[in-house]
Every structure is written in C-alpha cells, then in structure tokens.
C-alpha cells in the first residue's frame with residue numbers, strides 16, 4: 018500500500034542538532050572514542066535542591082494533572098523572576114507553562130500566525146525556528162548578517178525585509194548559535210520598527226543567564242510600549258541545567274495566553290507536574306549554582322576561542338553569551354582532507370567526525386554554510402583534546 022502522508026510534515030527536516038548529538042552519543046556507547054561539541058545542553062547535573070524537590074513531589078503524591086497552562090504557584094514564581102531579573106511586571110494570567118521553550122515557541126507561533134504570514138528570522142538562527150514557523154503555517158523570511166557586524170542585522174535591512182505580510186520577528190539574545198548579545202539600544206531600534214509595522218516580537222531569552230565579559234541582558238518587554246506585542250520565551254533548560262525536565266514558559270498579553278491555553282489543553286495538557294514543582298524550587302531557591310556554572314562556561318569559552326584561533330585555516334570571534342562558538346571555515350572550503358573534498362560545512366563536519374572522531378554541527382543547520390558550531394558545554398579535558406584532534410587533522 019502506498020502511504021499517503023501529510024505533505025506538511027513530510028516537508029519538515031529533523032533537528033540537525035538533536036540528530037548529530039544523538040549520533041555522537043550512540044557512537045560513544047558503541048565504544049568509539051568520540052568527543053562531542055554538538056549538544057546544546059549544559060553538562061552539569063541539575064542542582065541538588067531542585068532534584069530533592071522533584072523526589073518529594075513524587076513521594077507526596079504531587080503527581081496529578083495540573084491546569085493545562087501550569088500550576089498557579091509556578092506562575093507566581095515566574096512572575097517574581099520576570100520582575101526581579103527582567104524588570105517586567107506580569108500576572109499569572111500572562112504566563113503559560115509548556116514542555117520546554119521549544120513547545121512555547123511552537124504554541125506562540127500557532128497563536129499569532131495565519132496561513133502565509135511572514136516571520137523574520139536573523140541568520141545564523143537556531144535550527145528549529147525555521148521549521149516551527151513552517152509548522153505553524155507561516156513563512157520564514159531570513160535576514161543574512163555578517164560576522165564583522167557581530168551577526169546583527171542593520172535597521173535598513175530589516176526595514177527593507179518587511180512586507181504587508183510580515184507578522185512577527187524572532188529576536189534571540191543571547192543567541193544560539195553565535196553567542197551575540199543585543200544591547201538595550203539595539204533592541205529599542207528593532208522594537209520601534211516592530212511597533213511601526215504592527216509586528217509581534219518573539220523574544221527568546223533562554224540563554225539570559227549565560228553571559229560574559231560584563232555584557233548585560235536586556236528584555237525588550239521591560240519597556241512598556243513594546244510589552245503588548247512581545248512574547249517572552251524562557252525556560253529552565255539552560256540556566257538550571259534541566260534540559261531533560263522539559264520545562265519552559267511564555268509570558269505575553271493575556272489574549273495570546275488564552276489562545277495558547279486552549280490549544281495546549283487539547284495537544285499536550287500540562288507540562289510534567291513533577292518538573293513544575295521542581296521548577297518552583299529552582300526559581301525561588303538558592304541561585305548560586307547558576308553563577309558557578311556560568312563561571313565554568315566562561316573559562317572554557319576563553320580557552321576554546323584561543324585554541325581555535327591557533328589552528329591554521331580556522332578562526333572565531335569571542336562570543337558574549339550562550340555556550341557556543343561559531344568557527345569560520347571559509348578557508349577550508351575547496352581544500353581536501355585525507356582525500357575528501359570540503360565543499361560545504363556538512364562535508365567539513367563529516368570529515369571531523371570520520372577522521373578525528375570529533376562531532377560538531379554544520380552551519381547549514383543555522384542558515385549559514387561558512388561556519389560550524391562548537392559547543393563548550395563539555396569538560397575542559399574534552400575541549401582540550403578535541404581541539405587538539407582538529408588541529409592535527411586540519412594542519413596535517
């Protein structure tokens with residue numbers, strides 16, 4: 018029988034970041050000595066106070082369905098966090114809790130887009146934005162940026178990209194994969210254009226706590242005039258090393274939250290109840306572990322940037338946020354390594370994996386083929402040994 022499947026889902030590519038990360042894990046489990054710079058997740062365990070809260074919630078039977086939009090107590094903790102850290106005043110009716118920031122993004126796009134609406138995405142962009150927009154019926158419109166501009170779009174280019182179909186723009190600061198952090202002034206410039214053109218801003222702030230060299234995170238929704246058309250996306254994955262717990266939230270105008278609530282009540286219901294209780298502790302409890310993890314990332318960041326710039330043919334800028342380095346591979350294109358031609362970022366990543374047993378993510382996954390992404394959310398020893406392997410191979 019010929020299976021007549023959905024055209025929409027058949028056009029969706031799998032997440033390259035998740036695919037390569039799990040391929041590297043599988044090779045390792047099969048005894049191959051792979052060093053992986055692929056995963057976008059902290060390598061630390063979740064802090065013990067959060068673990069303990071999850072265990073208590075199971076023992077105390079706090080394991081039932083909650084409201085589809087999440088526990089009121091967690092929404093209050095999120096409101097406190099948003100006021101304290103981001104200077105944005107929301108009430109619980111403005112908050113919706115989902116299975117990670119990823120589902121918050123999907124829910125949000127479904128709530129604001131009609132078929133064919135355009136959403137502006139700045140490249141290099143996080144791999145899932147493109148497909149999430151497509152799944153929600155929208156059309157991703159990509160703005161290219163340059164490394165020498167810190168991968169930030171100019172106001173002129175943004176204005177030229179807007180059409181009468183433009184509905185929203187995704188702003189991701191600190192950025193995955195570039196580590197770029199937007200300043201308050203830059204965000205205001207983008208916010209003004211959004212207001213003039215009646216656009217939503219989807220502000221993905223999931224890396225806000227991972228920021229270095231004195232850079233400051235600024236939330237565009239903290240300025241009143243941008244608040245109603247901004248959807249703030251955040252979650253527990255990166256700051257509290259809780260990727261597998263699947264807990265994220267969106268804060269927005271209550272009319273948007275109402276639509277998402279209805280949608281979520283039919284699709285997934287509430288996010289995992291145990292993770293919700295644990296997240297209350299994460300947000301209200303001791304925050305010192307965040308700084309410990311941030312400091313560790315910072316040390317690795319500095320080491321990785323210097324070590325990469327020490328390899329002939331590769332270069333990178335020092336990112337100000339998140340835990341990724343975008344490595345410029347332009348000089349590698351057109352060369353051959355051990356008889357294998359390098360014509361794309363994927364070719365280069367394949368050679369690194371096959372010949373040096375090092376896993377990285379091709380820039381093509383992020384809409385730019387002249388780079389590969391390396392995550393420094395792995396141990397110092399892995400970074401040192403992995404980069405040494407790359408150096409030996411590339412300079413061979």
Ligand code: PMP
Pocket residue numbers: 057116117118119120143189192193221223251252253254260263264265
């Ligand atoms: N946004 C960005 C920019 C990310 O890198 C990630 C990481 N997967 C997410 C959203 C989603 O995070 P999660 O679903 O784990 O909360």
Ligand code: GLU
Pocket residue numbers: 032034035055056057058119143144145193
């Ligand atoms: N955000 C992480 C990354 O970019 C995790 C993987 C994913 O969700 O795509 O690698």
